[in-house]
Amino acid sequence: MMVKSELEQFGLHPLTVELGMAEVERELSSEEKKLLNQRLEKLGFELIDDKKTRLIESIKTTIVEIIQNPAHLPKMTFSEHLSGKFHQDYSALSKLFSEVQGVTIEQYVINQKIEKVKELLVYDELSLSEIAHQLNYSSVSHLSKQFKKVTGLTPTHFKQVKENKRTPLDEL
Template identity: 75%
Template structure:
């Protein structure tokens, strides 16, 4: 809503605004881009106009939506899902993602999954088995090993130490 409101203040009426992107049907002048970029940076956003960067942001948004906002776990791997979604070979997407982000898609997915596990552990509504199932882990053991590798704690220990703060999604 904030992005849409700011665009409208600039006299721009976006065709669509979704998590991570806004579509505007006309080209912007260099001055408009500069002014928008300055305003969005004040608000903690970044204006992306590069095709590669937009693609990577779309990949990240797709991963975020799948892990954090989807009710159903994926029935296929992330590599298959992203290849189908973006109609591109996964190795091409992966190479571009690593080049732009400085980490692999797999590392990004793991980071997001671990943050979701932390969130679910803090809420304390699901068992570890249910969390593993919801996030499409092959087993509780796999989830626990990955969690410990990333956080240095077992899920059980993390649950006991509630004062450990989660990393906000926009800081990952």
């Protein structure tokens, strides 16, 4: 809503505004892009105009949306889902993602899933078994091993400590 409002105040008529992307009626000049970017930065956003960067941000947004809405987890692998959604070979997407982000798509997915596990553990509404099932882990053991590898703590110990061990999603 903030981005849509800012675009309208800037004199643009957004066609669509969704998580990580906005489409406007016309092409912006370099000066307009610069001014709009300054206004968006004041709100904590940034204008991304580079095609590769937009693709990377779209991949990240897709991964976050899937993990934050576990009921919508695809019945296919992330690689199949991303390849189909972006109509590109997964190895090309993976290579580009690694070059730009400095981390593989797989590691990014793991980090996002572990953050979701932390969130669910802090809420203390689901058992570890239910969390593992909800996030498509093959077993509680697999979730626990991955959690310990990433955080240095077992899920049980993390739950007992209940300190703010979560990392904001935009810092991953």
